[in-house]
Amino acid sequence: MTGEGTDTPRISGYGFGKVDTIVTADDVAREAALLADTAPSRDEIAALVGGPPLLTVDGLVAGYGKMEILHGIDLQIAAGQSLCLVGPNGAGKSTVLHSIYGFTRIMSGSIAMAGQDVTRLPASAKLRDAGIAYILQDNSVFPDMSVEENLWMGGYLMGASAAKAAAQRILAKYPRLAERRAQPARVLSGGERRLLEIARALVMDPKILLVDEPSIGLEPRYIDMVFEILADLQRKDGKTILMVEQNARKGLEFADLGYVLVAGRIARAGRGRDLLADPAVARLFLGG
Ligand SMILES: Nc1ncnc2c1ncn2[C@@H]1O[C@H](COP(=O)(O)OP(=O)(O)O)[C@@H](O)[C@H]1O
Ligand SMILES: [Mg+2]
Numbered sequence: 001m002t003g004e005g006t007d008t009p010r011i012s013g014y015g016f017g018k019v020d021t022i023v024t025a026d027d028v029a030r031e032a033a034l035l036a037d038t039a040p041s042r043d044e045i046a047a048l049v050g051g052p053p054l055l056t057v058d059g060l061v062a063g064y065g066k067m068e069i070l071h072g073i074d075l076q077i078a079a080g081q082s083l084c085l086v087g088p089n090g091a092g093k094s095t096v097l098h099s100i101y102g103f104t105r106i107m108s109g110s111i112a113m114a115g116q117d118v119t120r121l122p123a124s125a126k127l128r129d130a131g132i133a134y135i136l137q138d139n140s141v142f143p144d145m146s147v148e149e150n151l152w153m154g155g156y157l158m159g160a161s162a163a164k165a166a167a168q169r170i171l172a173k174y175p176r177l178a179e180r181r182a183q184p185a186r187v188l189s190g191g192e193r194r195l196l197e198i199a200r201a202l203v204m205d206p207k208i209l210l211v212d213e214p215s216i217g218l219e220p221r222y223i224d225m226v227f228e229i230l231a232d233l234q235r236k237d238g239k240t241i242l243m244v245e246q247n248a249r250k251g252l253e254f255a256d257l258g259y260v261l262v263a264g265r266i267a268r269a270g271r272g273r274d275l276l277a278d279p280a281v282a283r284l285f286l287g288g
Contacts, residue, residue, distance in 0.1 A: 040269040045074050048257055048269060052115075054079040054240050055100070055132075055208055060109035062099040068107060069095045071264045077257065079207070082234050082241040084255035084272060086248040086285050092264040093244040097210045100242070101134040102126050113207070128157045131207035135214070141193050141200075143186035147177050150185050150196055154203030166203045174199055191222030198229060208240040209233065215247045223247070227254055248285035252276045260285070 046053075053076040063069040069092045077083045085093045098104045100111055102123040111119045113130045126132040141150055151170055155163025171178040176192060177199055185196060194214060201209060214230065215223040227250060233239040245251030251272075252258045258275040260268040268275065275281045 038268055039266060040074075042074050045076050045266075045269055048271070049076045049078040049081065051078050053077060054081075054114055055242065056110075056112045057096075057100065058110045058112070060096075060099060060111065061107040062095065062104045062109070063107065064095075064104060069104075069264050070099065072109065073099075073261075073264075073266060075259065075266070077208075077240055077242055079240055080234065080238045081257060082230075082243070082255040082272075083257040083259065084248075084251035085242075085244045085259050085261050086246075086251055086275075086281075087261035087267075088284075089246075091261045093261050094212055095264075096261065097134060097212055097242070097244060100126075101132060101210060124157060127204055127206065131205075132210065133201040133204060133206035133208070134210045134212075135197055135201045136212060139193065139197075139217075141185040141188070141196050144184055146182050147185055147188070147196060148181040151177075151200055151203055154200035158204065163203060166205070170199050170202055173202075189222070190218050191225050194218060194222065194226050195229060198226075198233075202233075206239070208242060211241060211243040213244055213246055215245060215250060223250065230254065248281075249276070252281075 055075070055077045057073055057075040060070055060073040061068060073096060075083070075096070085096060087093055095104060099106060102121060106119060109119075110117060113132065116130070118126060118130045118132075121130060123134070142153065145153070148167055148171065151167035152160070152163045155166050158166070171181055174195060177196060180188065180192070185193065188196060198211070211230065214226045218226065230241055230243070231254065234241050241255075243251060243255065252275050253272065255272040258270060258272040259266050260275065260281060268278070268281065270278070276286070
């Protein structure tokens with residue numbers, strides 16, 4: 001990219017709702033190169049979790065078809081921790097989640113849950129046997145099914161009666177959904193639909209939740225609600241949460257650990273609050 005003159009593509013900052021700072025694509029590329037100078041070593045990544053990891057991603061090279069998107073990702077998260085991936089559009093954040101869940105072509109590297117290699121497990125086995133659940137970035141409720149039927153779908157791998165019992169347990173936890181259990185999902189508000197998506201992923205009682213952009217498309221009051229739901233799952237239920245969040249400030253405030261992903265590589269990793277205080281991260285991802 002040459003990027004001279006006034007034709008430099010302008011992209012909005014990855015900010016907090018309203019964006020005051022506009023950074024150009026060239027700015028991002030230049031800053032990202034600086035960030036890459038401080039890429040964490042494997043030892044630093046291991047030190048960040050402070051104990052035995054639940055999930056370990058080691059040297060992951062992955063992509064779609066022949067296209068390599070991730071060029072050697074190392075990541076660790078301990079049981080009960082939360083980790084947020086931030087970074088520019090197209091950096092490969094969703095692809096990290098896709099790869100862990102089994103939706104990409106893995107060219108090299110490994111993924112382990114509690115020390116067990118799960119690199120080549122198909123998605124269904126990830127969910128049923130390894131305790132990994134994936135919550136789609138896109139609106140994924142079945143609009144014409146009732147709230148309760150949507151929850152049953154979350155248990156399709158466990159058989160109808162077990163799924164219904166599990167759905168019952170979820171409805172007891174979330175009165176907002178229980179009140180609307182017989183209504184079609186399409187009548188729910190955006191925030192309630194997001195809650196239903198999260199709740200559906202809980203039917204299989206996973207250990208770790210992979211959550212792609214939980215705040216996207218939501219009104220501010222629902223964004224807070226969704227983060228509270230996730231905080232409750234982490235603190236009360238001991239769930240491990242690996243999320244991608246384009247609202248970098250929210251994500252890094254929420255998460256114990258933060259990783260900055262740039263062009264398929266981890267450019268920086270640290271405590272979420274330390275990354276928030278990092279000037280380069282602030283300039284690029286926090287709207288100034
Ligand atoms: N299903 C797919 N098939 C082919 N390429 C994809 C697919 N999903 C994403 N990509 C490509 O992978 C790159 C990284 O995308 P993604 O992981 O979605 O980035 P992010 O979530 O950081 O915005 C992009 O170049 C995107 O076009
Ligand atoms: Mg994405």
